Amino acid sequence: xxxxxxxxxxxxxxxxxxxxxxxxxxxxxxxxxxxxxxxxxxxxxxxxxxxxxxxxxxxxxxxxxxxxxxxxxxxxxxxxxxxxxxxxxxxxxxxxxxxxxxxxxxxxxxxxxxxxxxxxxxxxxxxxxxxxxxxxxxxxxxxxxxxxxxxxxxxxxxxxxxxxxxxxxxxxxxxxxxxxxxxxxxxxxxxxxxxxxxxxxxxxxxxxxxxxxxxxxxxxxxxxxxxxxxxxxxxxxxxxxxxxxxxxxxxxxxxxxxxxxxxxxxxxxxxxxxxxxxxxxxxxxxxxxxxxxxxxxxxxxxxxxxxxxxxxxxxxxxxxxxxxxxxxxxxxxxxxxxxxxxxxxxxxxxxxxxxxxxxxxxxxxxxxxxxxxxxxxxxxxxxxxxxxxxxxxxxxxxxxxxxxxxxxxxxxxxxxxxxxxxxxxxxxxxxxxxxxxxxxxxxxxxxxxxxxxxxxxxxxxxxxxxxxxxxxxxxxxxxxxxxxxxxxxxxxxxxxxxxxxxxxxxxxxxxx
RNA sequence: GUCUGUGUAGCUCAGCUGGUUAGAGCACAGCAUUCAUAACGCUGAGGUCGAGAGUUCAAGUCUCUCCACAGACACCA
Numbered sequence: 001x002x003x004x005x006x007x008x009x010x011x012x013x014x015x016x017x018x019x020x021x022x023x024x025x026x027x028x029x030x031x032x033x034x035x036x037x038x039x040x041x042x043x044x045x046x047x048x049x050x051x052x053x054x055x056x057x058x059x060x061x062x063x064x065x066x067x068x069x070x071x072x073x074x075x076x077x078x079x080x081x082x083x084x085x086x087x088x089x090x091x092x093x094x095x096x097x098x099x100x101x102x103x104x105x106x107x108x109x110x111x112x113x114x115x116x117x118x119x120x121x122x123x124x125x126x127x128x129x130x131x132x133x134x135x136x137x138x139x140x141x142x143x144x145x146x147x148x149x150x151x152x153x154x155x156x157x158x159x160x161x162x163x164x165x166x167x168x169x170x171x172x173x174x175x176x177x178x179x180x181x182x183x184x185x186x187x188x189x190x191x192x193x194x195x196x197x198x199x200x201x202x203x204x205x206x207x208x209x210x211x212x213x214x215x216x217x218x219x220x221x222x223x224x225x226x227x228x229x230x231x232x233x234x235x236x237x238x239x240x241x242x243x244x245x246x247x248x249x250x251x252x253x254x255x256x257x258x259x260x261x262x263x264x265x266x267x268x269x270x271x272x273x274x275x276x277x278x279x280x281x282x283x284x285x286x287x288x289x290x291x292x293x294x295x296x297x298x299x300x301x302x303x304x305x306x307x308x309x310x311x312x313x314x315x316x317x318x319x320x321x322x323x324x325x326x327x328x329x330x331x332x333x334x335x336x337x338x339x340x341x342x343x344x345x346x347x348x349x350x351x352x353x354x355x356x357x358x359x360x361x362x363x364x365x366x367x368x369x370x371x372x373x374x375x376x377x378x379x380x381x382x383x384x385x386x387x388x389x390x391x392x393x394x395x396x397x398x399x400x401x402x403x404x405x406x407x408x409x410x411x412x413x414x415x416x417x418x419x420x421x422x423x424x425x426x427x428x429x430x431x432x433x434x435x436x437x438x439x440x441x442x443x444x445x446x447x448x449x450x451x452x453x454x455x456x457x458x459x460x461x462x463x464x465x466x467x468x469x470x471x472x473x474x475x476x477x478x479x480x481x482x483x484x485x486x487x488x489x490x491x492x493x494x495x496x497x498x499x500x501x502x503x504x505x506x507x508x509x510x511x512x
Numbered sequence: 513g514u515c516u517g518u519g520u521a522g523c524u525c526a527g528c529u530g531g532u533u534a535g536a537g538c539a540c541a542g543c544a545u546u547c548a549u550a551a552c553g554c555u556g557a558g559g560u561c562g563a564g565a566g567u568u569c570a571a572g573u574c575u576c577u578c579c580a581c582a583g584a585c586a587c588c589a
Contacts, residue, residue, distance in 0.1 A: 011589050053588065120587080157587095183517055187584050190515075199587055221587070262589070269587090295581095327524065327538095333582075340523065343538055351551055359548030366547075404525095408537085418552050427547045501549045 003039040004253045005030060008262060009048040009093065009229045012072035013057055016079045018298070018336075019259060021308040022291055025321050026330060026401065027257050028085045032459035033398050035086075036481040042250040044233040045080070046091030047073050051222035055208035065208040069094055082312050084321070084462055091233040093225055098232040100241050102210050102220060105228055108243065108277040114161040120200050123150035157200035158218060165272040166196050172271055172281070179267050180286045180401075181331040184260055188267050199269065227270045230256070231279070243279065252280035257401075260287035286401060289333035306336060315506055318461040319345040325403040325460050342508045348407075349464065352414045353453060354503040357468055360421070360446045361499040367430055372447055372473070373440035374492035383445040384487045386416050387452050391485060394456055403460065410456050417449050447472060448490045455484050467502040 007027045010020045024045060031043035049069040058068040073092055080087065091098060109115055162169075172178055173192050179185035202218040203209065209219025230253060235241045238249045246252075256266050263285065271281040290297075293304050311320055323341045326348065328334030364372060375381075390413040397406035424442050429435040454468035458479065469476040473494045 008589095013589075048589080051589080162586095183583085186516070190584075191586075194585080197586070201587095222589075223587075226589090260583080264584095264586075265589090329525080332518095335524080337523075340538075344524090346549095347538065350549060355548055355551050357548095359546095359552075361548095363547045411537085415552090421547080422545090422553045425545095425547085430547090499548085503549085505549070505551095 001039045002042070002250055002254075003031075003034045004042040004044065004234075004250045005034075005255045005257060006044040006230050006233075006253055007087075008256075008258045009046045009091065009226050010076065011048045011051075011053075011226075012069050012076075013053050015072060015075050016308055018306045018308050018311070019291055020076075021079065021083060022324055022328075023257060023259060023288065024080065024085055025083060025324060026288065026403070028083075028087070029321070029325055029403060029459045030255075030257075030398075030401060031086055032462065033481070036455070036459060036479065038480060038482065041088070042234070042237060043087045044089050044091065044230060044253075045085070045087045046089065046229055046233060047076055047093065048222065048226040048229065049073070049092060049094045050206075050209040050219070050225055052203070052206045052208070055206060058208070066094060079308060082309070082317065084317055089233040089237050091229045091236060093229050093232075095232075095236075097236050097241050098229060099210050101232040101235055101243065102225055102228050103213060104243050105231070105273075105277055106212065106220075108279075109160065109273065112276045112278070114164060114276045115201070116159050116161070118157060118159040118198070118200070119154055120157045121154045122152075124153040155204055157204070157221075158202040158212065158215065159198045160201045160224070160273065160276070162196045162198050162269065162272050165275055166192075168275055169196060169268055169272055173267055177284055179263070180284065184263055184287045188264060191264060192268060196268070196272075223265055223269065224273070227265065227273065230282075243277070246279065253282040255284040255286060256282050257286050257288065260289060263287040286331070288330050289328075291328075291334055291336050293336045295335055314509060315341075315345075318464045318503070319349070319506055322349060322407075322461050326407040327404065329404055330401050339508060342506045345503075346505045348411050349461070349503040350501070350505050352411055352418065353450075353457075353468075354501055356414050356418050356421070356446070357450045357471060358499050358501060360443060360450065361471055361496050363426060364443050364447060365496050365499070367436075367439065368443070371493050371495055372490060373444050375441045375444035375488075376437060377441050377445075381441065381445040381487075383417060383420065383449050386413060387449055387485075387487065391452075391456070395481075398459070407457070407460065410453055413449065414453055417446050421446060444490070444492065448487060451490050452485050455479055455481060464502060471497060471499065471502065473497065 005027055007020075007024050010016065027043060027045070031041050034041045047069070049065075054068065055065055058065040061068060069092070077090060080090075106115075170192055173185065173188050179188055201221045201224040202212050202215065203221055204217045206219050209222065210225055212218040212220055231243070231246065231251065232241075234246055234249050234251050240249070258266055266282075266285045274281045291306075292298065293306060296302060296304055298305050319341075323344055324334075327340065327344050367373075390409050393409040394406045397403075397409065421442075426439040426442055430439050450468060451472050451474055454465045454472070458465035466476045469479070472490060473496060474490060
């Protein structure tokens with residue numbers, strides 16, 4: 001089964017931001033999960049490189065726009081490497097394959113009669129770089145933010161007939177599963193109900209963009225260009241630059257994961273564009289929340305930005321991935337607190353899971369000649385029942401991007417095993433030789449539980465997962481979430497390596 | 513300004529169609545314990561459920577008003 005998912009194509013105006021990293025690990029976790037479930041996954045990410053802002057930034061740096069884009073793109077690639085991102089494609093909108101797709105796509109939309117020449121008029125603030133919603137009959141007006149005089153602009157642009165798709169889009173956004181979360185869905189519904197207006201898709205004063213063939217001085221508006229990056233990714237992956245055979249190659253996307261700020265482009269404009277071009281529309285759009293830090297918006301002016309590079313350097317990638325996916329409800333805004341980050345990671349990964357593994361492997365080695373004991377069980381072990389229940393919750397949560405609940409269920413399982421161990425107290429039982437088989441059964445079951453826990457957390461903390469499996473002497477290549485979760489695959493009498501902490505505790509560094 | 517959402521223990525949140533003494537995890541305190549990463553476990557302290565009024569035998573849960581925060585109200589992404 002194919003499963004295609006995308007992050008947004010990040011705007012390369014500046015170096016990568018923690019918010020982009022958050023979106024990307026969420027996608028990565030889902031991509032890894034789906035792979036473990038046996039899907040053929042296409043995980044798309046990339047960068048959006050055109051537009052006036054980039055042009056200006058490059059000018060300020062006194063370099064060519066493409067040079068600037070090369071630099072920032074490199075930063076993204078490096079970051080995703082450090083963050084263990086398993087994307088299948090990285091698309092750049094300045095690439096030739098993308099430019100070809102944009103042209104082909106435009107031709108299709110043009111043939112549908114959905115393109116016309118119009119005028120973009122209004123009061124424009126140079127500071128905001130946007131048109132202000134101010135009465136066009138006003139003689140003079142100022143920007144409420146910048147307090148500068150607004151310029152009256154009347155620009156010739158190509159327009160896309162969005163209004164033609166009013167009914168189709170209304171139906172689409174009202175569909176049960178298209179937009180998530182629900183609160184955002186309602187916003188979009190309201191927006192659509194208020195009546196869709198055509199929007200412009202070209203600019204005449206922006207040089208750094210893809211030229212519109214046949215229209216001198218016109219370049220495509222960044223959004224028209226950027227959204228198509230998802231399609232060109234599919235083409236790039238198949239080294240096949242045609243819009244005609246996308247279906248078999250992974251289009252439509254199963255889900256676009258984006259920040260809540262760009263939901264409208266993905267849930268309204270983009271589907272309409274695809275309809276016009278006679279292409280399939282994505283199945284789902286998820287707008288997740290934003291991160292704040294100590295309840296404040298992160299921003300340069302406040303100087304409270306979390307640098308994703310430094311974060312990983314200081315704390316390690318698994319910790320960061322775990323915290324962001326475990327403690328934040330996907331869809332809602334989340335508050336990043338370093339104290340809490342350290343506590344959560346230490347408790348969940350070091351104390352609960354790490355220590356469970358450590359204490360059990362240690363007993364196993366001590367009493368069973370350095371090996372995994374052999375279980376001779378006539379009854380289904382209580383831990384096996386618990387594992388099966390956990391897998392149910394885990395799977396149903398993970399597949400709907402409820403990472404937090406999925407991981408909670410895993411921690412609950414590990415805690416259950418810890419409690420069980422305390423209750424059974426094998427260190428007491430073992431003193432009586434007649435109890436040896438009983439102890440063997442329990443130790444085996446707990447090790448087996450650890451093995452399955454390792455597989456369950458694999459999409460979120462891949463490195464840690466492998467460490468656990470190695471400690472259990474279980475082959476971690478080709479693991480999956482179906483057969484590998486069957487009870488009893490852990491090999492009895494296999495040698496256990498010397499136990500060592502799989503996760504060192506984090507120390508709270510108070511300089512953030 | 514209009515509309516929407518949120519506001520529950522120090523922190524992050526769960527509480528479905530109103531019904532016994534409001535829950536979890538973390539943090540904190542005590543106990544216990546050594547198989548284990550000063551870890552695990554047990555117990556405890558912590559809340560007038562944003563404020564006020566109303567409906568009801570009964571409201572965190574429904575209605576109204578107010579307060580605070582967040583978001584949407586089309587071309588910055």
